[in-house]
Amino acid sequence: MYHSPKLRRLRKQYAWISGGLYTVLLAACLVMLLSADEAQQPYVLTSYITGTVICSVAMNLIYYFNMKKLKASMPQAVMETGKIAIDTRFRSHKMTISNRWFAFHIAVMLISAILALINYDQFPANLAMKFDWQGEVTRSVPKSIRTVLGPNLMQLVMIALFMFINRMILKSKQQINPDHPELSARRNAIFRLRWSMFNAAAAMIMVLLFSFIQLNMRFELHGSIVMLVSLLMPALVIIMALIFSLTTGQGGRRIGGSTAIGTGRTAANDDRFWKLGSIYFNPGDPALFVEKRMGIGWTVNFARPAAWMVLVITLVVVSVAAYFAG
Numbered sequence: 001m002y003h004s005p006k007l008r009r010l011r012k013q014y015a016w017i018s019g020g021l022y023t024v025l026l027a028a029c030l031v032m033l034l035s036a037d038e039a040q041q042p043y044v045l046t047s048y049i050t051g052t053v054i055c056s057v058a059m060n061l062i063y064y065f066n067m068k069k070l071k072a073s074m075p076q077a078v079m080e081t082g083k084i085a086i087d088t089r090f091r092s093h094k095m096t097i098s099n100r101w102f103a104f105h106i107a108v109m110l111i112s113a114i115l116a117l118i119n120y121d122q123f124p125a126n127l128a129m130k131f132d133w134q135g136e137v138t139r140s141v142p143k144s145i146r147t148v149l150g151p152n153l154m155q156l157v158m159i160a161l162f163m164f165i166n167r168m169i170l171k172s173k174q175q176i177n178p179d180h181p182e183l184s185a186r187r188n189a190i191f192r193l194r195w196s197m198f199n200a201a202a203a204m205i206m207v208l209l210f211s212f213i214q215l216n217m218r219f220e221l222h223g224s225i226v227m228l229v230s231l232l233m234p235a236l237v238i239i240m241a242l243i244f245s246l247t248t249g250q251g252g253r254r255i256g257g258s259t260a261i262g263t264g265r266t267a268a269n270d271d272r273f274w275k276l277g278s279i280y281f282n283p284g285d286p287a288l289f290v291e292k293r294m295g296i297g298w299t300v301n302f303a304r305p306a307a308w309m310v311l312v313i314t315l316v317v318v319s320v321a322a323y324f325a326g
Contacts, residue, residue, distance in 0.1 A: 006070055014063045021055055060294065064277035071271070093189035096170040096196035105159045105200075105207050112211045113152040119218060123148055127217045131230075136223055150325030151214040155207050157321040161314065162203035169196050172298050173287035175251065187252030195297070198244050202237045209233045245296045 029048035036044050116123075123143050130139035141147050169192050177184035209230070216226055248254055273282035278294050283303040288310075292299050300307035 004074070006074075007067070010063065010067060010070060014059065018056075018059050021059070022052065025052055025055065060277065067277075068271060090174050090176070090185055090189070093185075095189050095192040096166055097193070097200060099163050099166055101200050102159055102163050102166075102203065105155075105162075105203055108204070108207050108211060109152055109155040109159065112155070112214055113149055116148050116152070116214055116218070120145075120148060123218055124220060128220065131223060131226060146324060148214075148217065151210040151217075153321050153325050155210045157318060158206050158210070159203060161318075162199055162206075165199050166196055168289050168298060169199065172289035172291070173285075175291050183256075184251075187255045189252075190255050191248055191250075191252030194244060194248050198240060201240065205233050205237055241296075248296075250296050251291055 025048060029044060032044045033041055125143055126140040127143055127147050128137040128140050129147075131137055172192075174188075176188065212229055212233075215221075246254070270282075273280060273285070274293055275281055278292070278299075279302060280290055280293070280299055281302045285301055285303070287301055288304050288306055289298050289300060291297075300310065302308070
């Protein structure tokens, strides 16, 4: 069914319309940025981001309901579901890098913290904590051990979060196309390994970003430099993610040439368990983490209480760390 002519046309139409829409939004944003003064530029960027999010949600919902209507009109034989494949050797593949690689991230954090403590007296009495779009300081706090070491606390939380994601990539549900099990398993293992490496690289970039923030507290760099680095480093992560997405595909479908194998007629692709096409809710599935149906990466099975615990604990830990970091 994935390769049926009607669904192919629908996917192609979605790609062209969404691509054209995002291109128009980006072009409009760039034109407005060129004509806007510094005070107006933040509002232009905010409007662009908001408009892009709204258009993305609207497009996904529109084509999700169109897809459901189209699938309902297909013959029952085409709609057959429930076929699965299990590779008992799947976990023997190298699917992620070891969490030991995060020792480099921890080393950067410890070096930054030690240098901050050694040079504590050289930090200014008031530390810059927030900047506007022009790089001007909008909020500062009195110097203290807590505020000086705040970036290191955030680094520790970020490292723990990325290590958890790496573990999740390894332990997430095995999803193999039953019509092409060997090719699908091989591609999926490579897919996981590539995203595990991306995860470690993105973690290092974010750790270095917080070290830069701490460095700025000490030397009070020019606002333009702070804004440039603060924008370029996350942008680098986004560019890397786009490259991996385009070259790898969800589940590794773009790996190893143009052989198209689709998603298979598996229970994990049953519309009943995907609310609005993107929220997985399957009480009968013991898996906690599964591959996303749309986009790249993984999501949680919201029918599992443990999934809600993971989300709540992550939110609480990040919020508490941000509070204590000042």
